[in-house]
């Protein structure tokens with residue numbers, strides 16, 4: 271959820287005409303009028319799909335290339351400069367370009383051919399709280415390029431600016447972007463829709479102490495000189511546009527993979543993610559070559575609101591998975607898997623998010639199985655499926671099918687996480703088990719090839735699967751069974767069960783403790799992985815007696831754990847059980863971590879009682895300056911939902 275309640279600047283008709291396009295010399299269309307071009311060959315499979323979350327009209331005109339020339343200012347918290355868009359006009363008569371923007375301060379817009387420019391009229395519509403502002407550029411006639419001079423605001427929803435105090439090193443400010451779902455429009459005026467793909471290049475200037483990186487061709491040996499050039503030759507949708515800057519150093523993992531992080535984190539992260547090269551090989555073995563050249567991981571400060579973001583060539587990752595025992599590296603397997611499912615074959619609209627996340631979670635689990643064995647992969651599946659069961663409520667039935675109906679998803683940040691990820695992956699496992707693993711692997715590999723560098727809808731997936739999986743494996747999966755996963759709420763009765771012997775042992779230990787108070791011996795729990803601790807806590811009754819929770823904490827020292835997956839489960843249990851001794855550690859946890867998934871369960875548990883809510887509001891007031899707007903939005907919504915306290 272990403273509720274933005276800030277007052278957004280309303281702008282009206284801006285700027286005068288200096289010269290219309292008729293004055294532009296050398297413009298492609300100036301002599302012979304606009305030419306009609308056939309759509310690019312790879313666009314033929316893209317059916318007309320409307321993106322409810324963008325004002326862009328890609329069937330009229332599509333951006334094919336973006337050139338950024340921006341100056342990065344940590345003091346003002348702005349990016350400012352120009353964005354030049356190359357345009358592919360699809361409609362011969364059209365002369366209007368509609369772009370997405372949110373809180374961008376636009377100075378001038380010019381149209382031209384790259385060497386000669388003329389200022390044109392534009393209008394920024396009043397802002398919609400979710401979609402931002404429709405930016406309409408009125409051209410005299412079709413031009414091959416437009417150049418927008420603009421700056422971002424410090425509150426841009428897609429950027430976070432961190433003071434030195436909010437970083438690990440405490441010396442250099444830091445900034446990073448998070449463009450998914452529809453936040454690229456808050457730092458670049460563009461067609462912010464997955465229906466449009468473009469290449470980009472960028473020239474970024476910054477203070478010398480900052481290393482700047484983008485979702486592009488980062489050079490591990492780049493000199494830190496405050497002047498950076500980037501090139502991204504592969505076409506990407508806008509949500510994969512990314513930038514970060516800070517005191518960042520590089521550590522290689524293999525000759526094509528490495529880690530960027532603050533100096534004190536770099537060695538730890540490189541050790542944690544040492545298996546990245548093997549993960550790349552395992553994924554390539556299943557689904558064909560990695561097509562993005564380098565695969566680097568940028569470890570962000572703890573305020574990063576997500577676990578990871580699959581920015582091409584440069585995954586952004588939370589430091590909360592650097593635990594020292596590689597127990598949470600499925601996050602890297604996940605972001606890497608997006609190099610096939612998501613970045614290569616992209617969902618057409620947010621309604622089709624499962625195509626990115628469900629497929630990716632399935633691939634992630636296969637890679638975990640290949641590297642760490644079936645027992646670990648199964649434990650991870652069981653944990654996620656338990657979360658899924660809790661997520662389904664009568665209130666969100668409309669969001670439970672994988673294919674969400676038009677109009678249901680108001681804010682694309684609001685899609686149900688476990689449904690999109692876990693039910694989606696479960697669907698893939700169902701298909702795999704019905705047709706056989708080798709057959710399903712071949713299907714998925716061919717699917718990634720067929721739709722490479724395209725955005726597709728659920729309908730297109732269905733059509734492809736009908737022809738290349740269901741029809742070619744008669745009698746294995748009926749169309750009704752297939753459709754139930756996509757269009758029905760809940761989990762279909764055909765869902766394959768996954769069990770875990772190691773979790774069975776955890777269940778037995780927990781049951782014995784609950785019934786007789788016999789604590790599981792340290793010799794046993796010493797062998798436990800994060801997954802077993804998570805399952806141990808997940809299976810507890812919703813509240814424990816004061817004696818029980820005190821005994822548990824005394825035995826295992828769970829309060830103060832540095833493992834976020836354990837903390838996000840343990841703290842809500844202590845809150846529900848009235849275990850006030852955990853409060854100082856809870857305050858620390860909520861102040862130090864900004865990853866939304868980890869902090870929200872604790873905020874929600876606190877918000878259940880007046881006393882807890884008071885405590886949560888106190889802690890949040892202190893933590894807020896260090897949090898990302900996305901996390902702030904979620905916490906505010908949780909704490910504001912409650913009736914005012916006396």
Ligand SMILES: [Zn+2]
Pocket residue numbers: 580604608626627630
């Ligand atoms: Zn993902």
